[in-house]
Amino acid sequence: MRSFFHKSIVLFLLTGLVVSCADKERPNYQFMSNTDMYEPIGYEAYGEYDIFPGGQSAMDPVEGTVARGWKPYEYENTPDGSSQAKTELENPLPYTEEHLTEGKELYTIYCAVCHGDAGDGQGILAEREKILGVPSYDDVGRAITEGSVYHVIYYGLNSMGSYASQIDEKERWQITHYVMNLKDQLEGNPEREYEEVGPTVSPDDPDVQAAQENVGEGTVLTEEESNN
Numbered sequence: 001m002r003s004f005f006h007k008s009i010v011l012f013l014l015t016g017l018v019v020s021c022a023d024k025e026r027p028n029y030q031f032m033s034n035t036d037m038y039e040p041i042g043y044e045a046y047g048e049y050d051i052f053p054g055g056q057s058a059m060d061p062v063e064g065t066v067a068r069g070w071k072p073y074e075y076e077n078t079p080d081g082s083s084q085a086k087t088e089l090e091n092p093l094p095y096t097e098e099h100l101t102e103g104k105e106l107y108t109i110y111c112a113v114c115h116g117d118a119g120d121g122q123g124i125l126a127e128r129e130k131i132l133g134v135p136s137y138d139d140v141g142r143a144i145t146e147g148s149v150y151h152v153i154y155y156g157l158n159s160m161g162s163y164a165s166q167i168d169e170k171e172r173w174q175i176t177h178y179v180m181n182l183k184d185q186l187e188g189n190p191e192r193e194y195e196e197v198g199p200t201v202s203p204d205d206p207d208v209q210a211a212q213e214n215v216g217e218g219t220v221l222t223e224e225e226s227n228n
């Protein structure tokens, strides 16, 4: 019993000694110091590390996967792909004032420096001869179509770079509407009419009139029907 008492006092003093050495301003003693929980390794996205396949922390996407919001574009960047897109590919967006206005804004940001506000190939960079060979959209030899415009925005063409990473799919089609609009203006064609979007309901429609009459009569639902 006595020796237990002595041992307790020694233990108490030792503990006191250890605790009193703790400095709240500095990190404390560390048990199991070899675990990553205490000292995590911060990998840099593009840092080189042997433990990753390819030796880099940022890894390639798994083969066959598609990023969210990104749809594969099926035409290849080849002369064949280009001529296929030119003949087959059509603008999926309706020709509305809203799409055209947004297309114009985007065109002014991305394209007008070279192609000019009117699409005649006389943008500020072309005027100052910073870039050569910018065509006008009514160039007969090129005979651009919706499909060819989209294809060129996607892949670029010679000294014109690709805009696939800056401009998303919808925006590319909005710009395409605007480019075709500029082409029409350059060629002196009449303005294309805006398309109606969604189903339009006319008050003269016999179905609509019948539906309105039914509402007027007011049908009382049985309990079962109103629960549905």
Ligand code: HEC
Pocket: 107, 110, 111, 112, 113, 114, 115, 125, 131, 132, 133, 134, 135, 142, 144, 148, 149, 152, 153, 157, 158, 159, 160, 161, 163, 175, 179
């Ligand atoms: C840096 C200047 C530059 C910018 C910016 C630029 N282009 Fe071009 N674009 C060119 C040049 C140069 C060509 C001619 C390429 C060739 O045929 O070698 C061209 C060609 C084209 C053609 C004709 C392609 C064909 O089928 O022959 C279209 C359409 C076109 N550009 C649309 C656009 C659109 C839309 C944008 C904006 C998203 C844009 N360009 C931005 C320089 C530019």
